Each structure stands twice: as C-alpha cells, then as structure tokens.
Amino acid sequence: MLDSPIQEIKDKIPILDLIQDFVQLKKAGTNYKGLCPFHSEKTPSFMVSPSKQIWHCFGCGLGGDVFEFIKQTENVEFGDALKILADRAGVELKKPTLEQIQTDKKKDVFYEINDQAAKYFVKVLWESNTGSEALEYLRKRGLNDQTIKNWQLGFAPDDYHYLENYLAKGFDKKDIEVAGLIIKRDEGRGVRDEYFDRFHDRVMFPIQNLHGQVVGFTGRLLHDKADTGKYVNSPETPIYNKSREIYGLYQGKQVIKKENRAILVEGNMDVIAAHQAGFTQAVATSGTALAEQQLNILKRFCENLIFAFDSDAAGSTATKRALELALNASFNVKIANLGGAKDPDELIKRGIGLWQKAVEGAGSFLDFFFDQTFRQFDAKTVEGKRAISKELAPLIFRIADPVTKAHYIRKLAVSINVAETAIWDIIRKLTVPKTIREAKPLFHKSRKEMLEDRLLGLTINLGDKQFLSQFSPADFRDDNREIFIGLNEGEPNSTSSKFQLLSFAAQTQMQEQQLDAKQELNKIAAELKKLIIKEQMQELANKISEAEQAKNKTAVQELSKEYVLLSNQIKNF
Secondary structure, X not given: OOHHHHHHHHHHOOHHXXXXXXXXXXXXXXXXXXXXXXXXXXXXXXXXXXXXXXXXXXXXXXXXXXXXXXXXXXXXXXXXXXXXXXXXXXXXXXXXXXXXXXXXXHHHHHHHHHHXXXXXXXXXXXXXXXXXXXXXXXXXXXXXXXXXXXOOOEEEOOOOOHHHHXXXXXXXXXXXXXXXXXXEOOHHHOOOOOEXXXXXXXXXXXXXXXXXXXXXXXXXXXXXXXXXXXXXXXXXXXXXXXXXXXXXXXXXXXXXXXXXXXXXXXXXXXXXXXXXXXXXXEEEEOOOOOOHHHHHHHOOOOOEEEEOOOOOHHHHHHXXXXXXXXXXXXXXXXXXXXXXXXXXXXHHHHOHHHHHHHHHOOEEHHHHHHHHHHHHOOOOOHHHHHHHHHHHHHHHHOOOOHXXXXXXXXXXXXXXXXXXXXXXXXXXXXXXXXXXXXXXXXOOOOXXXXXXXXXXXXXXXXXXXXXXXXXXXXXXXXXXXXXXXXXXXXXXXXOOHHHHHHHHHHHHHHHHHOOOHHHHHHHHHHHHHHHHHHHHHHHHHHHHHHHHXXXXXXXXXXXXXXXXXXXXXXOOO
C-alpha cells in the first residue's frame, strides 16, 4: 500500500478519539494518561500524545500509532488494521492486485453465504412448523426469546436439500460447498454433481469472528439418532479456522478487557446461559480443544482465566491440557468448582447465585488438582505416593512465588506423609520444557528490548551519542538497529514513526519520573551492556557443555578463556 491512504487515515482519525473508545484517559500536561489495555496495572503508565499521534506504555513497552493500536486490540496484521481504520475514516484504499481482488471477493462471497445461511436458519426456527419444536427445546433449556434472537440461534430442518436450494438461488453451489454448508455426494454412487446439506435436524449456533461476521456453525442434533454425532461443526474454510475462533468473544470482548478476565467453558449453551445470567465474560472454543492461537487472541483482552469445564472425566482431561497451555502463555489461572453440576448451564439453572459463587470463589488450579489427584491414587501406598508426586510436582514447580511454592511443597509432603526434603529434591530436578523456555511473553517486551528503546530514545533527546560507542549494530534487534546505525553515523531518519515514538517515550518518562536524563542514560547503557555480556556468557556456557560432551579438550580450554574474560568484564559494572 502507498503512504497516501495511510496518512489520510491518520489525518482523519485523531489517535485520542480512537483510543478513548477503549481506554479511559485523563489529561496529563500536553498528553493523556490511563491504564494500559494490554497488561494488568493499578498505576497508569499508558500515555497518548495527540500532537505526535502516538501512544506508549511504560509498563509493557508497547507503543505506536493508530495502526499498531488496532493491531494489538483486534489481534490482526497490518493489512486488516488498515482496512478497519479505512472503513472508520471513510478512506478508499488503493486498488490491490488482481490476485488480491479475487481472494478478497471470494472471502466476501463466503461471508455472505454464511450470513444468508444464518438468516435462513433463524427464519426456519421462528416462522415454520418444523422449527417450532426446536424453539420449544431452546426455551426448555432456559433461554428466553430475546437471548435466542441476540445469538441468532436457528434450526436446520430434517431435509437434505432445503438450505442447498435456498442458497443456490443466489450463489454457486461450489462456493456453498467451500463455505462448508453443503457436501458433494460421492460420485462412486452413480450420482454426479449432486450436493446435500451438511446440517439437518439440528439447532444451529452461528460462530462469529471478532468483527461479528458469521464464519461457521455448530449444529446440535434435535432428535437422537443412531451412529450420528450430537454435534456437527463447520469444516475449515478460507474464512473459518477452528483454532482461532472463540465462541462468545465478539459479544464479550469489551467486558473481558474491562474486567481483565475471561471465564472459559466448554459448550455453546454454557456460554449463552452465562451471558443471559449477566456473566458476559464467558467464552468457549469452537468445536475443538483449546489451542495456543485461541489463547494468544484471548491474551489481547485479559491476563486472568477462570476454567469452568464440565465435571466429567473428559472435562477434567480438558482442564489439565488447557491449564498447561494457559500457564505457558503466562495467564493467571483459577478453576471454578461446579459443586456437583455436570456443566455451567446446569449450575445456572439450579441458581444464578450458585454460579456466581462458583465464579467468584474460583480457587487455585493447584488446589483443584490436589483434590483430583488424591481421589485418583491411594496416598497410603508407596506406589500411590509416587504417582501423586509425579502428577503434582511439575505443577508446583511452575509456581514462581517462593512462598506459595513452599506452601504447596509442605502440603504435598504432609498429605503423603514424607519429608519435605524429598519433595524439594524432586522439584529441583525438574526443568522447564524447551518449548516453554523459548516462549516469549505475548505483550510485555523483554527487559533487553525495553533497555534498547530507552537508550536510543534518551540518545535522541540529549543529542549525545557517546554511550553508543560501547555497542555494535548486532546488539540491537532489527527495528532498532537502523536507528542505532543512523545515530552513530549522524544521519538518523528523524521522520520515521519509530524514531518519534522512542523520543516521545523517553522524554515523557523523564518528565513523569523527574529523572536526570544524563544519569539515566549512563545507568541504562551499563545495564544493557551487562545484559548483553550475560547473554554471551550463556551462549559460551552452552558451547562449553557441548565441547565437554564431545570430549574436545582444546575447544573447552579456548571457550573457557573467553568465558573468564567476559566474567571479568561483568565485574566492572
């Protein structure tokens, strides 16, 4: 895309107007301040500059222009953020390539097909005799008529061609097939080019993406049939990725962001029942086990999760798997006790107060798994003690707070009647899986990234590059390396958005904290250099370990000398 529509969008959408739709801001001098929407904080560290048209958070390090803000809040790439803001600004984007036009047109067709299918299912539910039984079923499940309408619930009649014939009036059958709503009959049966409806005799739950577009469906069988699954879901399509969509997130995202928590349940009915009861933070996966991509999307809106999965064995397994993924993604996790109810929907029917108590009283995931594990194994036998330790030790190991960790180690030791030292020995031998060690926080920049930003920002504001001499371009990540080189050579691109963001962030922080910029620059340069040396020492330590395993004494000696030199450098800081 050319710069012209980008600048036109920026001119038409003041950053303050945009961000105030998401964040409560108060004037702070020439800027505005509020609580960051991307991480949990009690003291505001999120700043917006109307004059520079940029924002920055001093807590998590994120910042940028209106496009970066939409990318973060809506979990989209730049191209989608551009379209969202262009629509808001009323800006017509430059014509894309022929291939892009064809792809976008096809996606628009699939969105329209799903939208028309949703309307068709709703019409059948409310206006036909065949839908009356399904409507009564939903009412008996405790849903009022307004809720049924709000969620666009519908009914697919027990016929194999109703939807096909309805949609074929306006769409090509091949497109309807790709959209996942009809299936092409096997040609081996002697019938050519004939299709039939994927959904029939099912209560229909439309699945909406973050923008409210219908991208797929879940169909719940109305009459039980042999060899037929109770639930059928749309297949993967060009607009529907099961691992990305979260049922109920479109309806609940603002409340989830405001309260900084989401309630994760299993079924569509659980979500709808919770929303009807006033708990609009409830969401569910769409016909699949919880996926990392779904957690990445949820992380855009909150840092806290409450699991309220079904209380059967399958629900317990799902809870454990989801817990591991959520902990890897740095969520704070609690688990709701459903008190004997098989699922949230049933508990809500028993009483909204009971559901509220379960949500508000959700406890530590460790307490949940303690109870579950001790029900599963006999703590009086040696085999049971080993099994219990094997299940719970890795979960205790994952606790960062030392006091909390010590508490659960003592609890486990007492519960299986062994010495605490035995549990400590098990914990100390555990290691974080490599995939977890390499995982980066989803929002917070690393300490090194934040130090880079502050070093360059202060250098820009002071016009003093003496502290840069101890670094090399390789010490900086890609988006900062260009600025580092420009400052060193005396030819920085001062008009770039990143240059202006670094300058704004450093200048504002100095004013907010009333720091001496020169002293702060010296301090940051020293800390960054020390951190870089530590990273180099870690790399050398890994190489020394590899050389020792290979019994390469010469390499061990040379690498050890380098390690000692770096170690001596660290002492100077």
